[in-house]
Amino acid sequence: MIEVSGLSKLYGPRAAISNLEFKVEAGEIVGFLGPNGAGKSTTMKILTGFMPASSGIARVAGHDVFDEPVAVKRNVGYLPEVPPVYPEMVVEDYLSYAARLHEVPKNRIKGAVDRAIERTGLTQVRKRIIGNLSKGFQQRVGLSQALVHEPKVLILDEPTVGLDPVQIIEIRELIKGLAGHHTVILSSHILPEVTATCQRIIVINKGQIVAQDSIERLTTRMRQGLLFHLDVKDPNSAGIEAIRGVPGVKQVDLEGNRLLVELQPDGAGQRDRIVEAAVVSKMGVMEFAAEKLSLEEVFLQLTTQEGNS
Numbered sequence: 001m002i003e004v005s006g007l008s009k010l011y012g013p014r015a016a017i018s019n020l021e022f023k024v025e026a027g028e029i030v031g032f033l034g035p036n037g038a039g040k041s042t043t044m045k046i047l048t049g050f051m052p053a054s055s056g057i058a059r060v061a062g063h064d065v066f067d068e069p070v071a072v073k074r075n076v077g078y079l080p081e082v083p084p085v086y087p088e089m090v091v092e093d094y095l096s097y098a099a100r101l102h103e104v105p106k107n108r109i110k111g112a113v114d115r116a117i118e119r120t121g122l123t124q125v126r127k128r129i130i131g132n133l134s135k136g137f138q139q140r141v142g143l144s145q146a147l148v149h150e151p152k153v154l155i156l157d158e159p160t161v162g163l164d165p166v167q168i169i170e171i172r173e174l175i176k177g178l179a180g181h182h183t184v185i186l187s188s189h190i191l192p193e194v195t196a197t198c199q200r201i202i203v204i205n206k207g208q209i210v211a212q213d214s215i216e217r218l219t220t221r222m223r224q225g226l227l228f229h230l231d232v233k234d235p236n237s238a239g240i241e242a243i244r245g246v247p248g249v250k251q252v253d254l255e256g257n258r259l260l261v262e263l264q265p266d267g268a269g270q271r272d273r274i275v276e277a278a279v280v281s282k283m284g285v286m287e288f289a290a291e292k293l294s295l296e297e298v299f300l301q302l303t304t305q306e307g308n309s
Ligand SMILES: Nc1ncnc2c1ncn2[C@@H]1O[C@H](COP(=O)(O)OP(=O)(O)OP(=O)(O)O)[C@@H](O)[C@H]1O
Pocket: 011, 015, 016, 034, 035, 036, 037, 038, 039, 040, 041, 042, 043, 081, 189
């Protein structure tokens, strides 16, 4: 549904993004995660046909963003960083206007607006002037205009920014509900945001993709198989000492009934000796598995590596 290859954007001599490569399949919800200035908004502006790239290819819903920007816009709903709302307009009038701009046929505009209002929880404020609404409700209006023409692809630049915790949950639920019917890319520099809503994340830092994977695989991979947990019925000091003595074991910590075993980079081959030591000392092994990093740690690790800070 979205295909990006060798995509770069220069602002003057500076590259905001360089050589991006990624794909998003139909129906997927992908999170674009990166710190401030990483190039998230730049990439999104290019994907929506809002701004041209300096080089490379981007195809959205089968159309090249450069050669067929009109076809792309027809298939894309875009929520920019700053919601593109007209403060002096009434919510429902603004949404009909957005529907017309997106070429919704005249006889379907009313229905499309009603549906967008309902989906984004704007029913109580549909007759109010946008400029008088709270920031969170203005953000919903922005989301509503992105949805009103039922686009195949939704590109949402920080969709929950400025919302209160209750609204954040509601908007996340709304976005999750779009999976399958719509293809969604959303950006965030907040980690819980992407874990809560996305199936896959693309981590971008200083204009480059530093990782892209499912959240599950990314967190496992990041540990490089070096941290394991061993759950036992009866943790005893003899057993812990025995495990500490296994070559390749760097550190062993006890947390309740869980031993956290950190291996040296060459220690992965010693896993059976660790379990053996636990069995010999009769600790009652219940589970032995690779420990997962939280995405927070992954993110820090990916975006603060040397020369990258
Ligand atoms: N119009 C512009 N002219 C010059 N430089 C720009 C322009 N827009 C963005 N940049 C630069 O390009 C880089 C990427 O910016 P971008 O807005 O894409 O980052 P972002 O990941 O969306 O960040 P944020 O989380 O702060 O929104 C930054 O270094 C930014 O300063």
